[in-house]
Amino acid sequence: MSAARDSDLLEGVLPGVSRSFALSLRILPAPLRAPLGITYLLARAADTVADTRALPPAERRRQIEALRTALRAGDGTGLTGVAGRVTPDHPAAERALLERLPAVLAAYRAFPAEDRTRSQALLFTLTQAMLDALDRFPSEAEGRVGALESRADLERYTYMNAGCVGEFWTDMVVAHRPRCARWNIPLMRSRGVRFGQGLQLTNVLRDLPRDLRIGRCYLPRAELATLGLAPPDLLDPAAIGRLRPLLRALIAHARADLEEGLLYTLAVPRRELRLRLASVWPLLIGLATLARIARADDLLRAEVTVKVPRPEVRRLLAVSAALVPSNAGLRAYARRLAARVPQS
Numbered sequence: 001m002s003a004a005r006d007s008d009l010l011e012g013v014l015p016g017v018s019r020s021f022a023l024s025l026r027i028l029p030a031p032l033r034a035p036l037g038i039t040y041l042l043a044r045a046a047d048t049v050a051d052t053r054a055l056p057p058a059e060r061r062r063q064i065e066a067l068r069t070a071l072r073a074g075d076g077t078g079l080t081g082v083a084g085r086v087t088p089d090h091p092a093a094e095r096a097l098l099e100r101l102p103a104v105l106a107a108y109r110a111f112p113a114e115d116r117t118r119s120q121a122l123l124f125t126l127t128q129a130m131l132d133a134l135d136r137f138p139s140e141a142e143g144r145v146g147a148l149e150s151r152a153d154l155e156r157y158t159y160m161n162a163g164c165v166g167e168f169w170t171d172m173v174v175a176h177r178p179r180c181a182r183w184n185i186p187l188m189r190s191r192g193v194r195f196g197q198g199l200q201l202t203n204v205l206r207d208l209p210r211d212l213r214i215g216r217c218y219l220p221r222a223e224l225a226t227l228g229l230a231p232p233d234l235l236d237p238a239a240i241g242r243l244r245p246l247l248r249a250l251i252a253h254a255r256a257d258l259e260e261g262l263l264y265t266l267a268v269p270r271r272e273l274r275l276r277l278a279s280v281w282p283l284l285i286g287l288a289t290l291a292r293i294a295r296a297d298d299l300l301r302a303e304v305t306v307k308v309p310r311p312e313v314r315r316l317l318a319v320s321a322a323l324v325p326s327n328a329g330l331r332a333y334a335r336r337l338a339a340r341v342p343q344s
Helices: 003-017 019-027 030-051 057-073 082-086 092-099 101-109 113-136 151-176 185-206 208-212 221-225 231-235 237-267 273-295 310-323 327-338
Strands: none
Touching: 003 019, 003 030, 003 092, 003 101, 019 030, 019 273, 030 057, 030 092, 030 101, 030 113, 030 151, 057 101, 057 113, 092 101, 101 113, 113 151, 151 185, 185 208, 185 237, 185 273, 208 231, 221 231, 221 237, 231 237, 237 273, 237 327, 273 310, 273 327, 310 327
C-alpha cells in the first residue's frame, strides 16, 4: 500500500463525508485503519451515486453496477466522468470523494488478498441494498411514497445496510488483532450483526421525515395499516399520535440490538483500548440519539433534526475514554444511557 496516498484519503477526504465514522477510524489500531477506511470510502461513493437526483434511477443503477465491476476486475474505466455528472450541486466533500475514486480503487487493489476478499463481499452486499432500493422506491420526482412491506423486510434492510458491517468488522478484527483470535467467532459475528442493525434502525427513525419527502418509508406498510395509517399519511406531522405505538416498538427493538452491541464491546480485550473505544463510541452516540428520538413529539416535521449536540458528544467521548479499561465502568455508563430509552 502507498502510505502517503492512504493517509491523504483517510485524513483529507473521509472526515468530510463522515463525522461519526471518522471518530472511530482515528482511534482504531493502525493495521485496521486503511482496510476499514478505504472500504468505507467505496461504500460512501456508491451511496452518493445511489442518492443523487442529478441522474435518473436507471443511470444510477448503471454507475453502481460499474463500480461493482471495478471491484471485481480492478478496472475503474467505466466510472470515468461520474464525479462531474453526479455532484454539480452536491457538497464539496462528496465531489472530492468521487473525483478521488480512482485513487480509492487503487488503494483497495493494494489490499492483501484476504482483506480484499472480505471488503469485496461487504461492498457487494451494501451495493445490492442500494440497487434493491432503486428498484423498490419511486424516484424523487414522482411525488409518491413507497414503503417496505413487513417487519421481515425491515430486518433484511437493516442487515444489508449495516448488520453485514458488523460481520465484516468482526472478521477484520480477528484477522488483524491476535488478542481477539480466541473469540467465539460465530457469537461475535451474530452480536456484530445486531449491533449494526441497532445503529441502522436508529438512523431509520431519526431520518424518517427526510426519507418520506424523497418517497421512502422504511416503516413496514403492514404495521402502519394496523394503526389505520398508510405511508403517505406520515407526511402530515399530526399523524405522530397514531404512529406512536409502532415507534415505541421499533425504539425498543433498536435498544435491544444496541444492548447486544454493549456485549460486543465488553468482549474486546481490555488491552485493546483503541479497539474498545472505536466500538463504544458509536454505541453511546446511538443510545443518546435513540433517547432523543423517544422524547421527540415532532418527529414527523421536515424541519426537525434529531441530533446529539456536539458538547454532549464530546462528553460521551471523554467519559468513555476514562472508563475504557473497565468493563464495569463501561457497562454502568452505557446502561445509564440505555435507561433513558423506553423498552416498550
